[in-house]
Amino acid sequence: MGEAGLLNRLHRYCPTAIIGDDAAQFTPPPGRELVITTDVLVEGVHFRSSPLSPMNCQTMTAADVGWRAVAVNYSDLAAMGAQPLGITVGLGLPPDVPVQWVEQMYEGMAELLQTYGGVIWGGDVVRSGVVFVSITAVGYIDNLIIKRSLAQVGDWVLVTGDHGLSRAGLALLTGETDREIPALISAHRRPRPRLDVLPVLQSLGIDRVAGMDSSDGLADALWQICRASGVGAVLAQDIAIHPLLTSQFPQQAQEWLWYGGEDFELVLTLAPDYAQKLVQKLGHPAQIIGKIVAGDQVFWGEKSLPLTGGFQHFDPLA
């Protein structure tokens, strides 16, 4: 149908006031700091979903791709302490992708936006040999900026949820096993950006918090925070692992806990009393997993926690 026809169909996902110019205009909330982030998903690298692939090779529907593409960006906003204002979408499409696939992808984006806020400001649709989705999200700091470099010796380290589930979901979807476990599949296809943590932080009157999201794995997040802050960490030997992981993937559970990636939880370090209150307020499965110490190493119990695990990541460059 050509670019004009496709854009007309996609325009219904954008607020009408901002359609039809070279760029979109928006009014930032007065007196707030803004944050901006860009994340790109590429077919065959970050997802397998295309009407051009056989169904049994697909890890996601088009709607899942749309949801996920926005979710990974919103997770980056949450990791900075920012609430979303809006996104732009840079979309590469092979000429033979049906319009329905694209519309379903936008439905997935719209579903996430309805849940977490923000609008589609616009973007660009271009021809490409492979499907890619490059999303830029802009948000505003509501209260307190979260940075990797703000951890202090004596802080406790907490996670806002489970780790390893998304990797287990991917294993199910790529046929590493023939089981179907909806909770794991959904963890992979429909990650939830933890924007809900921000008002809880605010309600507790917390005045400093370090952290990032666990998109590249829990071990990576811990190392990044320690390096940026010039500190070390000691993690508890008895970190709780989700029972679906330990029961269904006993061999891989520990590896995926640390190195699975793409769980999009927040890894935060705070003064102990604040950490305790935050975990209480968030409830299970949030948990304290360790403490920040002097040094430049990350220990799990008495052993050093390697930065990278033994398993082959879906794509080390991504």
Added chain:
Amino acid sequence: MGEAGLLNRLHRYCPTAIIGDDAAQFTPPPGRELVITTDVLVEGVHFRSSPLSPMNCQTMTAADVGWRAVAVNYSDLAAMGAQPLGITVGLGLPPDVPVQWVEQMYEGMAELLQTYGGVIWGGDVVRSGVVFVSITAVGYIDNLIIKRSLAQVGDWVLVTGDHGLSRAGLALLTGETDREIPALISAHRRPRPRLDVLPVLQSLGIDRVAGMDSSDGLADALWQICRASGVGAVLAQDIAIHPLLTSQFPQQAQEWLWYGGEDFELVLTLAPDYAQKLVQKLGHPAQIIGKIVAGDQVFWGEKSLPLTGGFQHFDPLA
């Protein structure tokens, strides 16, 4: 060298204060409206430049790609009346692209940023079967927002510069002829976003201006403005065409004037006295090319100006 090594090399193109978190923080100018735009360039569609292509098939160097990727976005900002604050870069790279190619592309981006302002806030580098560059630019409205929908009957229509040169440059680069004309080649490789027009508009105390950029061709811009404003236009029969076009490409000059595309000039409509003053201030090759009339058609002299020309666009979807 892997993602971490590449990112380390690219970090020197970003201000140090904003490196190392999940998103970049920035302070918008107080009380200003912001605009945001995303444009994507794909190798083989929007440019041919890759260490993986033979040299005689390349239309641009890596530095040209970087320059151009930012320029097309900055042109969109200029078309809204906005000055740039910064960009994010979503970059897709085949695994075999040398780091030098990527660094040279960033050099091209840096060169443009030094000329026109704005910083690289960050972005994402992913593996992809094809090189693509998805840039998002954010700017602020300095004075007056420019919109396509603001044209009024009685306005004069002006262009800030020549049209057709970029298309002629492409013809030279793709071997449609074997001539070498640096001015045309440079028009294609190094388009200049017309951000310089904005302070001139401001200095004249102009209170309303309609317009857009001519990235998709002069005829397209005129039709878009007329449709968005619910007006028609009559263009002068004797519009000046650059002498390099009329002398070197006499057969194609007229076609490329209207439909060549990618000249990234501004097409503006204003009250006649303001239009006259603006063209005087900008000087040659800015020119008045017609006037806005009642109706819904665009005429060139007495004939209707078709929305699309007879030539095959480099890529109709792009």
